[in-house]
Amino acid sequence: MCGICGFTGAAPEDLPTLKSMCDVMAHRGPDGEGQYLDAGIALGHRRLSLIDLEGGNQPMVRATGEHVSAVTSPALAADGSFIQGEARGMARGRHAIVFNGEIYNYRDLRAELEADGWEFSTNSDTEVLLVAYLAWGEAALNRLRGMFAFAIWDAEARELFCARDFFGIKPFYYTLQRTDRGAQFIFGSEIKCILEHPAYTRALNEEALESYLCFQFSALPETFFKGIFKLAPAHCLRVHADGRLETTRYWRPDYDFDEGRSRADTVGAIDDAMRESVRYHNVADVEVGSFLSSGIDSSYMAACLAKENPAIKTFTVGFAEYEGERDEISWAAELADQLGIANASKHIGEDEYWASLPAVQWHMDEPSADPSAVALYFVDQIAAKQVKAVLSGEGADEFFGGYRIYQVPFANQKVAWAPKGLLRGASKVMRAAHLRGANYLERASETCEDWYYTNANGVAFTPEERARLLKRPVSGPSPQELTAPAYAEAAGLDETTRMQYVDLYFWLVGDILLKTDKMSMAHSLESRVPFLDKEVFNVSRTIPTRLKVDAEQTKLTLREAAERAIPPDWAQKEKLGFPVPVVSWLREERYYDLVRAWFTSETAQRFFNVDELLKLLDEHRAGADRSRKIWIIYMFLMWHKIYFGGAHVGSAEEAAQAVS
Known part of the structure; x- marks a missing residue:
C-alpha cells in the first residue's frame, strides 16, 4: 500500500509541485519515494514496502526490450532544466505506472503472462499489473484479485489510464483544470495532494454539506472541494490527449441465488472462500497481523489467519470508561487465549480521544462524523508499532447481512395485511400522541426505496431537519434521489438485498472503507480486508436472503461457518460495533x-x-x-x-x- 499522485500537462519546472504533492502524503509511504517527470506527465509515489522490498520501487517504467525500471528521482541538469532521454539514469519507455494497493493473485497472473512470452525484471505485483494491462488492456481489471487504485501513462498515445478496485477499498481523487497549458488532469490518493497543485483553487462545495448532514459522510461523486471528484468503485477512466475524460464501469455486482444448495453446503462454501481469501491476503514479504474485536467478523478472520500462521499478532482497543467491564478488550483477550495467539490492546483515554480529533479530520480529507473512526485511529496506531499490515473485517455485514436494519422487512411482514394508507394514518396518530411504534408503522407503509438510504438513517438529519438547520440551502439532491440509481439496478430483488446493494455504494465506500484507509495510512499501516474479496462476493451473491437474515438473527450462515474456527459464544455474539462513550x-x-x-x-x-x-x-x-x-x-x-x-x-x- 502506498500513495500515488500526478498530473498531465507537466513541464520541467513542475518538479517542486510534484515533490510537494508527494511530501504531503508521506505518511502513506515512509519507505521510499519516487517522481517521474517526462514530456507531458508527472507521476509521484510514496512507498510502504510489503512485496519485493528491493525491486518494487515506483514509478515503474516499461522501457525498451520489455523490461522495467524504477524511478527514484527525475533527471535534471545543473541549471534545473529537464534532461531528455536516459541521461543520469532516467528510465525511458512508452508506459509508466504508479499503483496503490495489492494484487493478491499476482503470482498466478505472472505465471500466465510468462507462459505467453512476457518477461519480468522484478518480483513485484506492480510490474505484473503493468504487464497485465499491456497484454490484456482493460480486460485485465476483471482478472485482478485485490485492492487497487493506479494510473498508467502511455507516452506514445499521450493518454493516462486510471482504475479503482471493485469495492472502492483504495481511494482515487481527481480534478480537471483549464490552464494556459490546456486541460490539466490532476489526481492523488488523497485530496491533500491535489490541493498542493497551483492549478487548483480551493473552494467549498456546499452541496456536499447538504448530503453530509443526511449521510454523515461525503455521499456525492464531487467532494467537499469544488471540482474535485472521486473515481467510483469498479470504474476506470481514460484521460485523452485533448483533455477529454472517458469513464467506464468495468464490473457490476449481481445476485443469482442458489435455492437448490443445502444450508450445510452453503456454510461450507463460505468457510472455503474465507480461508482461501485469508491465504491470499497473507501474501507479503513482511509480517501480517490482524485486528481482533468482540465481533464475529474479526474473530473468524483472525482464527483463519492463525491456521496459516500460529505466531500472528492481533490488536484491540476499548475505552477507559469500560475498563474492567465485559468490553471489546476482555472478549478479544479471552479468544486470543483460546486460540493461542498474541494480543496487544489499549484502553483509549477520554483526553487523548478528544485531542486526536484534529489529526483524524486532517487525515480524512473530508469531514467524517463516524465516532468509531477515532477508535480505528488508535488501534492502527498500536498495530503499526509491531507490523506493517493487518487484516480487518470490513465488508462482512454488507455481504452476509450483518446489520440489524436488514431485519426490518421481516418485521414489516407482520402488518403486510393492512392497507398502506391505514398504516400511514395510524403512524401519524401515534406520532402526535408520542406513542411508540410510529416509526415502525411508517416504514411498514413504505418501500425501502422511500426510507432507507444507509445506516445513517435515524442518527443523521432528515431532509426536513436539514432544511431547518441550514442558513442557505442550495437545493441539493435528497437522499432518495442519490440512492435511486442503485435501487434501480437492484430492482426485482427482495428488500433486504436491495438495502445491501445500496450500502455497497454508499455506506461501505463512503464511511467504512474511507476511514479504514485513512486511519491506517495515518500510521503507515496497510489494512487488508479479506471479506471484500471478489471470490468471497461470488459466494455471498448466491446465498438466498433467508440464509443470511431472518426476524431473529443476522449473518445466519456466516455465523455457522465461523463456528468451524471459533467457539459458538463468539460466532453467535450480537454485533456491538465500537461503543464510543x-x-x-x-x-x-x-x-x-x-x-x-x-x-x-x-x-x-x-x-x-x-x-x-x-x-x-x-x-x-x-x-x-x-x-x-x-x-x-x-x-x-x-x-x-x-x-x-x-x-x-x-x-x-x-x-x-x-x-x-
Whole structure:
C-alpha cells in the first residue's frame, strides 16, 4: 500500500509541485519515494514496502526490450532544466505506472503472462499489473484479485489510464483544470495532494454539506472541494490527449441465488472462500497481523489467519470508561487465549480521544462524523508499532447481512395485511400522541426505496431537519434521489438485498472503507480486508436472503461457518460495533461548553441557524440522545477550520495547532 499522485500537462519546472504533492502524503509511504517527470506527465509515489522490498520501487517504467525500471528521482541538469532521454539514469519507455494497493493473485497472473512470452525484471505485483494491462488492456481489471487504485501513462498515445478496485477499498481523487497549458488532469490518493497543485483553487462545495448532514459522510461523486471528484468503485477512466475524460464501469455486482444448495453446503462454501481469501491476503514479504474485536467478523478472520500462521499478532482497543467491564478488550483477550495467539490492546483515554480529533479530520480529507473512526485511529496506531499490515473485517455485514436494519422487512411482514394508507394514518396518530411504534408503522407503509438510504438513517438529519438547520440551502439532491440509481439496478430483488446493494455504494465506500484507509495510512499501516474479496462476493451473491437474515438473527450462515474456527459464544455474539462513550461525554460541562463555543462561532453562523444547533445541545444535556447529530456538525466545523481556516495545514500536528 502506498500513495500515488500526478498530473498531465507537466513541464520541467513542475518538479517542486510534484515533490510537494508527494511530501504531503508521506505518511502513506515512509519507505521510499519516487517522481517521474517526462514530456507531458508527472507521476509521484510514496512507498510502504510489503512485496519485493528491493525491486518494487515506483514509478515503474516499461522501457525498451520489455523490461522495467524504477524511478527514484527525475533527471535534471545543473541549471534545473529537464534532461531528455536516459541521461543520469532516467528510465525511458512508452508506459509508466504508479499503483496503490495489492494484487493478491499476482503470482498466478505472472505465471500466465510468462507462459505467453512476457518477461519480468522484478518480483513485484506492480510490474505484473503493468504487464497485465499491456497484454490484456482493460480486460485485465476483471482478472485482478485485490485492492487497487493506479494510473498508467502511455507516452506514445499521450493518454493516462486510471482504475479503482471493485469495492472502492483504495481511494482515487481527481480534478480537471483549464490552464494556459490546456486541460490539466490532476489526481492523488488523497485530496491533500491535489490541493498542493497551483492549478487548483480551493473552494467549498456546499452541496456536499447538504448530503453530509443526511449521510454523515461525503455521499456525492464531487467532494467537499469544488471540482474535485472521486473515481467510483469498479470504474476506470481514460484521460485523452485533448483533455477529454472517458469513464467506464468495468464490473457490476449481481445476485443469482442458489435455492437448490443445502444450508450445510452453503456454510461450507463460505468457510472455503474465507480461508482461501485469508491465504491470499497473507501474501507479503513482511509480517501480517490482524485486528481482533468482540465481533464475529474479526474473530473468524483472525482464527483463519492463525491456521496459516500460529505466531500472528492481533490488536484491540476499548475505552477507559469500560475498563474492567465485559468490553471489546476482555472478549478479544479471552479468544486470543483460546486460540493461542498474541494480543496487544489499549484502553483509549477520554483526553487523548478528544485531542486526536484534529489529526483524524486532517487525515480524512473530508469531514467524517463516524465516532468509531477515532477508535480505528488508535488501534492502527498500536498495530503499526509491531507490523506493517493487518487484516480487518470490513465488508462482512454488507455481504452476509450483518446489520440489524436488514431485519426490518421481516418485521414489516407482520402488518403486510393492512392497507398502506391505514398504516400511514395510524403512524401519524401515534406520532402526535408520542406513542411508540410510529416509526415502525411508517416504514411498514413504505418501500425501502422511500426510507432507507444507509445506516445513517435515524442518527443523521432528515431532509426536513436539514432544511431547518441550514442558513442557505442550495437545493441539493435528497437522499432518495442519490440512492435511486442503485435501487434501480437492484430492482426485482427482495428488500433486504436491495438495502445491501445500496450500502455497497454508499455506506461501505463512503464511511467504512474511507476511514479504514485513512486511519491506517495515518500510521503507515496497510489494512487488508479479506471479506471484500471478489471470490468471497461470488459466494455471498448466491446465498438466498433467508440464509443470511431472518426476524431473529443476522449473518445466519456466516455465523455457522465461523463456528468451524471459533467457539459458538463468539460466532453467535450480537454485533456491538465500537461503543464510543460520546453520549455521556457531551453531557459533561467541559465538553458541552467546548462544543457550544464551536456552535456559536463565526463559521457556524455562516452555515447554520445557530438557535437550532444550541437546541440540539440543550436537548441532549436534558436527556434526549442527540449525540450523533451534534457530532456531525462539530466534525464539519473542525474540518472546515483545518482546510478553510486561512492557514496552510500540511500535517496532523499543524491541524491540531489550527483548531487550538
